[in-house]
Amino acid sequence: MRVKGEVSMKADIILYNGSVLTVDHKDSVVSAVATKDNKIIYAGSDDEALKFFGENTKLIDLKGRSLVPGFIDSHLHTAVLGANSLAIDCRSPGVTSIEDIKRLIKEAAKVTPKGQWIRGWGYDHSKLTEKRHPNRYDLDEAAPEHPVILTRVCAHISAHNSLSLKTAGIADDASDPEGGVMDREHGRINGVMRENAHMQILKTSQLSREELIHAMSAANDILIREGITSVHDSGGYGAVQMSAIQDAVKEKKLRLRLYAMIFSFVENLSFVEEYIHMGLHTGFGDDHFRLGPVKVMIDGSSSGPTAATIEPYCSNPGDSGILSMTQEQVDDIIIRAHKAGWQVTSHAVGDKAVTMIVSAIEKALQQFPRENHRHRIEHCAMINDELLDRIKKTGIIPIPNPIFLYEFGDGYMVNYGKERAYRMFPNKSYFDRGILAAGSSDSPITFSNPILNMHLAVNRETQTGQMINLKERISVKEALRMFTYHGAYASFEEDRKGSIEAGKLADLVLLSDDLLKVSSDRIKEITVDMTIIDGDIVYRKESE
Known part of the structure; x- marks a missing residue:
């Protein structure tokens, strides 16, 4: 060649x-x-x-x-990864209890000016000795004079102290927002925020523009050491992040190529609305910073668990997850973005959520037919044969996270049961049907390392050594294709990258x-x- x-x-x-x-x-x-x-x-x-x-x-x-x-990671939160690298790491096995978390926060409080934010991330309540989320009382004890936010490993749940709640204007008797839950004890909010409740309170602890640029520079260094050269950035900090990315690229603090999603949740759809009405659409930009799809959030996390499922959880027959949007809301934004020329996508984990986004895309294409749309589904974790057939027929690109099976697979078996766990991230079924699934890590939800991600696509093993449906294993070459060419295809850039060919x-x-x-x-x-x-x-x- x-x-x-x-x-x-x-x-x-x-x-x-x-x-x-x-x-x-x-x-x-x-x-x-x-x-x-x-x-x-x-x-x-x-x-x-x-x-x-x-x-x-x-x-x-x-x-x-x-x-x-x-390597191309087709779903990664660049600024969040960088910010987390500068925050308190609460991941297992380094942190095993709420007492460990309190100790780390106390140490941070000693060197952080009063009134400034203390941020932590990565805790997993199921792996803590206490088997519960840290709450406002734990965090108040550790840092009463600093607002504190701890984000769970899934990034769909967070814990806050009283000063954080006060900063956000959340009273003890506040009502749950649409698509969100605020945990309570004895009728009083205890600081644990789920889904849209978590998303809303995040706005009060936003990083500044300068902090975002610093965070993305830190992420850049982490990712290029792992061989990642392109990222489909899944957002996290709204409009200010888009501007900060542009400056970081210009100042060469970001060598990575970014395909940036225009992301919002149901309480803040104005960000997406502005882009739709602006006249811009997917593809605007250059080889280092390009506009990607409009992205909405339909359900929760696979590990929370807050994913929206058709049947109740095996671990809790009274729970089937949290929906952030109604079918009508999903249809409305997806159809309008599609009509305006955008590639569209959604965070959809549970089979109920995946069904909703597939239905919305089908309606958009029926009303406004368009070839080569390459609409996507982020995660697309729990699906059945019917959904596979509809995804193939509609030309949708799933964005699975093989590495989730390693960190969260044991929990899947408990929360969803063997049958549904076996249907999660069915990469072999994608290849067999000719569906071009693009691999991703969703870092910092879990490890960004694409080689470890490929390992899990090939082996499908959990941290404890459980094997989850070996029939869905793929070959090394197929795994490599998911994290290279398929990623380029998912961003309309397969003529520019994704393979080693002249030109x-x-x-x-x-x-x-x-x-x-x-x-x-x-x-x-x-x-x-x-x-x-x-x-x-x-x-x-x-x-x-």
Whole structure:
């Protein structure tokens, strides 16, 4: 594969003597790649690649290791990931109890000026000794003079102290918002906020523009070390984040390529409305910052659990999750965004929520037919054969999170039962039906590492070693395709990236091993030795 008419061109970089997994339409494996400026100019044999050698060409011996296209995470919260890296880490196994959380908050309070926010993230009440959420009384004890917010690992539930509630103007007897729940003890709000209640209170603890830029810069460094070169950003901080992304890209604090979703929840749809009426639509921008789909939130989290299910939870027959929007509300915004030229998508986890967004997209296409719409469903976790058929017929792109099976799979078996847990993230069924599912992590909900994510797509194992429906395992090459080419397809950019072919952007990742020779149970042990974006080496392991 060579750029026509460019035989005399001298390459900036030649990478040779490797296992180059091109992820082209034939899944070709070659040995060498040559790049010039920000493009790939050749992929093929060592001998042919070396013909592009010139006085200033940099030679990189791959030493038999795999070179793959830059990883694309099709659903990740960039600013939230960066902000969390600067906040209190409450994840298991480092944190095992509410007492641990209180200790960490007390330490933070000693070095944080009074009145300023203390933020923590990643706690999982099911893994805490107390088997409950931390509440306002716990957090008041730890930091009575600071507003405190702790976000659960799923990012759909948060715990707040009294000063945080006061800052948000939430009285002890406040009513639950539409699509949200505020937990109570003895009739008094106890600081635990679920779904839209959580989303609304987040507005009072927003990061500043400068803090957002700093957070995205921190996320950039984390992700390029893991070989991620493109992110479909799922939002988190509204309009100010869009502006901050633009400045971060301009100032080169963000080398990642971002495909940014226009996201809002039911209580704040004005943000989406403004974009719909503005006349802009999906695709506006450049290779580093491009507008993605309009995204709405239909239900809760898979691990909360607050996902909206058709049948009640096995762990609680009186509960079937939380819906953030009605079918009529979903139909209205999806149809109008589709008509205005936007790609549309929704957070939909439970089978009830997935049914709602599929129905809305079907109605939009019936009323306003459009080819190549590439509408999506974020997570699309719990589905059945009927939904699979409707997704295929409608041309919808699911955005699954294979890595969720590792961190949350044991809980799925308890909360949803074996039958429904086995139907979650059915990646083999997607491939068998010709559905182009694009892989994602939903980081910082869980680990952003795309290699670990591919490992879980291939192995489908939980933290305790349970296997969840081995019939839905996929091959290594299929897993790689989910996190490269399919991600590019989901953003209408498969002609620019997602595979190693002449003429495409020079986004490349060098792995520590030959991906095709490592046993399936050892995929997770592979690391990234080098990341290249736009033909520039942006990360290189010290030993390289």
